[in-house]
Amino acid sequence: MIFNSFSYFFLFLLPAALLFRWAKPDLKPWVLVFFGAAFFVFFSVTQLAGWIAAGCLVFFLWESVLSRIYQPGSSWCWLGVGVAVLLLGIFKYWNFVTGLMMGGPATNTLHWPGQFLPLGISFFTFEFIHYAVDRYKGRAERGRFGEYLAFILFFPTMVAGPIKRYQDFEPNLRAPSTNWALDWRMGFTRIFAGLAKKFAIADLLTALTDHLNARDIPHAERWILPVWLLAYGLKIYMDFSAYSDIAIGSARLFGLKVPENFDWPYLQTNITKFWQHWHISLSKWLTDYVYIPLGGSRVAPPRIYLNLMLTMLVSGLWHGAGLNFIAWGLWHGALLAIHRAWNQRAGAKTAAPGRVRVVASWALTMACVNLGWAFFVMDLPTATLFLRRLFLG
């Protein structure tokens, strides 16, 4: 309830975009820093765990100070990566991991009863890691203090991405677009289209997707089960692409461009293409900071398949602390490995596939992706029950 609230538009987006446009170049980053910090505090207090959650603003201050000492090849960069991973681990996985070892809250003496997620932690920690690794490898410039702070506190992308790269953001921040008319026309069009998608399509599908629970599944007619799952597949696409539309449109009001996140993923004809078009900024992050460091595609085929599985396992865990998210990640890892093996076996074919084959490939991809949503939306026992009913009756 952030991007679809009046407070987002009238307290933050419009005043910040106007001030940013009018501010002198040296002050522009500080406009973003001020509004980003205010945004984090306001929504942490009003929608999360109150002032304790707002206190997590200190993570940005810590990161902004630590990042000043990053140098190419410096071990300080790894300290930054370690701290980011530790923060994410504690806030997102503490109860999940201790629960796996010690059972439910009643028996788990290490259970954290008031666990909360700081606003956007899954996303801002990935940006912290990106900067630390890229500074280590010499791929990102140090930049100015205010500019890096503006990068990590840029509020349109703070909560749920798209995940930015500093080397793209910094030059854009130094020379933002000055074509107000075009930027505001495109920005508002994108925002209004995103809001319409969210309210008129994604939220409308909630009526169907609410049935994906352990209570309704055993009594539902079998034919309705795939309809519920397809509805969820459409809903999550409309929901998250609407969110990305609003974030990208909001950035455009400042004259800034942030990465695209979706490029018609449900029109793709294989699982590899699907992941190149779904949550693109995350897929690229996982490729650059997990898959390639593991060896990527430059190793023997069995190791490539393992790398794909491990990368998607990280993706699954990042999406949520639960066994169902691990299953979802492994499902997609297995699909990517199978597709890779299939391609290697088939070899490079130059002839364009026929229409029937294209349609069949698309249908198979859609079926695999939508079956995977069962693990994403339901806990593991409920997803198992759902799939058993779907396939076995």
Place this chain on the structure above:
Amino acid sequence: MNIFLQRLRELAEYLGGCSVGAPAWMKRALPGWAWGVWWALLLAIVALFCGQSSKFIYIDF
């Protein structure tokens, strides 16, 4: 890709604010008043459906 689907996609990207210029097959770009009508339509849809608003799935999932 099917030409109809391709044109639909280009139109959606133009009307959704993703692409700057009008698709090549359109004779000219939309005039200012047409954008006004389009915005009004989108805002009417938002107003019509906003009562059922729910949290975005990807926030703090």
